[in-house]
Amino acid sequence: MLTLGKDSASKPMYERIFEALRERIEGQQYKVGERVPSEKELCDEFGVSRITTKKALEMLANEQFIVRQPGRGSFVTGMVQEEPNKLAHLVSTRDQDRKLLIGLVITNFSDMYGTELLYGMEEASREHDCFLVLRRSFGIPEQEEQCIRELLELGVDGLIIFPAQGEYFSEEILKLVIHKVPFVMIDRYLKGIPASSISTDNVAAAREGTNFLFSLGHQNIAFLTQPPANTTPIEERIEGILEAHQDQGVLVNRDLWVESLLSTLPNVFDAEAKLHDVETLVNHLQKYPQITALFAAEFPIALLAEQAAERLGLRIPEDLSILCFDNPQTMENCRITHLKQSQFEMGKTAFEMVLQNMQNAESAAVKRIILPALLVKGKSTSTAKGKT
Structure with a gap:
């Protein structure tokens, strides 16, 4: 329930709800990546209108305490209780004399999908004299988070991430955004996350x-x-x-x-x-x-x-x-x-996007690149039965 101090009665209700939620986030009642109560849930808790709770959540988003995802809710981003810029520090303290190291987290790959992506990244890594390190998550959210942590501890300078399928909202990806670690999403994007991505149209x-x-x-x-x-x-x-x-x-x-x-x-x-x-x-x-x-x-x-x-x-x-x-x-x-799909080009471009983001990690523009697909006619389609 909402607890108010003596000096809070004069404040608008949306501001009082904002302060209460901010205190919960700062106190880690809601941790990074966790969903905060919805507009409706806050209406029920505080006995106010939806307009009021919406404004409180918008204030939290403006202050970067949360990100809002349409249809899913609002998730904590801003007050990570760890060493300031720890992730960014892992990236920025590399040996300046060694080759750049780019990490790739991918669900899986095969001849059916993914191998051409790797070929594109491999060619880009040769052209730019970099190394590519691969980890597979198999679409398991917990394994995806572990892969990201392991690559950062290894000292990668940037990341390419093919996120796990479905509704999962990765805490580790949120941390990358917060700490401005250069990374690019491939094949998909997460709604509400300000991160560059490349995919098919x-x-x-x-x-x-x-x-x-x-x-x-x-x-x-x-x-x-x-x-x-x-x-x-x-x-x-x-x-x-x-x-x-x-x-x-x-x-x-x-x-x-x-x-x-x-x-x-x-x-x-x-x-x-x-x-x-x-x-x-x-x-x-x-x-x-x-x-x-x-x-x-x-x-x-x-x-x-x-x-x-x-x-x-x-x-x-x-x-x-x-x-x-x-x-x-x-x-x-x-x-x-x-x-x-233009998998080779997608992989090559993703690698180059990470390198571009690394050049100015603090103010790199968020880009979303989409590539066309080519219709290839095979032997499995023909005129519908009864049609001439």
Whole structure:
């Protein structure tokens, strides 16, 4: 509950709530990275209107005690109880005679996605005579934090981070922002975090892919994805798909979509999960036989879709067209139609962005770079059944 001193009665209520929350943050009742009460929760606690609590939270954000993330809440950033600029000190005290050391934290990589990113970073490291040190988090938040700490203790001069998927809001990333450690997010960004990032133009790519399926006469298109909540690439791809429906004047039927696939997440190693996802797709296609095209959020999900179609005796592309993001196959021998991301350029540019940020870490401008994707037509898409 709110505790007021004698001299606080004359202050506006929003200011009194601001001071109470600030005291809690300074006293570590709410630690760095933790969520503070929402506007509604503060309304209930202090018996005030939402306008009042919103203003109090805005004051905290302006003073850099919190960052606000739409749809998620407000999180503590500013009053880290540790040696001042400890992280920045780790970066700035390197031996000036040694080569620069850039750390990379990535969920995982394979021929399906990630290897080309590494090739781009590797080339940039050679061009700029630097070293690249890799750590994998496998999409596990705790492991991501540990990787960041280990790389800082190793003495890296900057970081490239491919964040863990989902809703997680990393305390270690918040600390990097607070202490102005040079780093760049790759493939995605965290809403409300003032950090540079580079990614694909997922909205435009998904829009192009969906419009391509529409051009083949497909009207009932199912989008297949892992849970999209607060995973910016997936959210953006959904936005692009919705825009394409609007372009064509087609109503969106999200009952046709599957947004619960888990087996392709980087922290899932269970073969049973893949069997479960294939079974989910089999049941879904049986429930919605009007589906003529599947748009998979990534190549491994497209492979699951192929297995489900085979189980049902559906021919690709005669009965069912499949399109996805990325494909390890060569463009000359491409089985699955896909949107090819500029992974090599993304990795190379991310490395160079970190070097630029290092030159002026205190006042480096926050940049968000988006790169186009290329639609590559394969053998998995054709005119919808019944269309000429």
